[in-house]
Amino acid sequence: MVSGSSSRDARQAKAAEMRAQVAKAEARRRMLLVGSVVMALVVVIVGVFVVVQNTRRDNATASTATPAGIGAKNSIVSGPDSAPVKVVIYEDFQCPYCAQFEAANREQLAAWTEAGDVQVQYRPISFLDNASTDKYSTRALNAVGAVVNSAPESFLEFHNLLFENQPAEGGAGLTDDQLIEYAVQAGAPEAEIRTAVEDLTYESWTKRVTEASSKDGIASTPTVQVDGTALESLDAASLKSAVDAALAKAK
Known part of the structure; x- marks a missing residue:
């Protein structure tokens, strides 16, 4: 026969375990969210860098372009x-x-x-x-x-x-x-x-x-x-x- 004290302790332990699982799940969710944000920022930064570099290259080409066939x-x-x-x-x-x-x-x-x-x-x-x-x-x-x-x-x-x-x-x-x-x-x-x-x-x-x-x-x-x-x-x-x-x- 289980005493009332033992039953209460078991419930508390079970609740603590569930809270720990919820906390772990929340931590994983936050990590995934942060990771997604970081990856998105990386993609944006890389995209901006590529656009800037292409623009610089295009501007440099335009600024130095000489017609072919000039003697x-x-x-x-x-x-x-x-x-x-x-x-x-x-x-x-x-x-x-x-x-x-x-x-x-x-x-x-x-x-x-x-x-x-x-x-x-x-x-x-x-x-x-x-x-x-x-x-x-x-x-x-x-x-x-x-x-x-x-x-x-x-x-x-x-x-x-x-x-x-x-x-x-x-x-x-x-x-x-x-x-x-x-x-x-x-x-x-x-x-x-x-x-x-x-x-x-x-x-x-x-x-x-x-x-x-x-x-x-x-x-x-x-x-x-x-x-x-x-x-x-x-x-x-x-x-x-x-x-x-x-x-x-x-x-």
């Missing part, structure tokens, strides 16, 4: 390397005098390059951002970089379209959509051009080539050099005379 001294070349005469042209797509030079000399330059007599080295720069309300010089040159990178054979046609449709100084330049439209008209792929134009992928490159031209003593556009000698007069007759003299000397 020596930041030249975009038309005509064979074997041509005996080299004509270097520094231009800004916002510069009205550059547009005038192109209109007056484009056919002659094309004839010389097709004959293999002249290699034209275009070195476009962005001096004239202040001549527009939306940094058109930089935006146009960035678009040129995109075309040279993705469709170098389309450069000259795009170059000509930009000068033929040059905006007036003092206002807004061509819109991004217009730049893309002319690039596609010249034969460049729309998707690649749109990304580069809208993201200003080659903006840093435009600054670098402009700074390099300043270091080389280029103070105005257009500046035209025939075999290293800058022309004082940029009319068609002066250019032809200089090139004819250089060809005669080369022969």
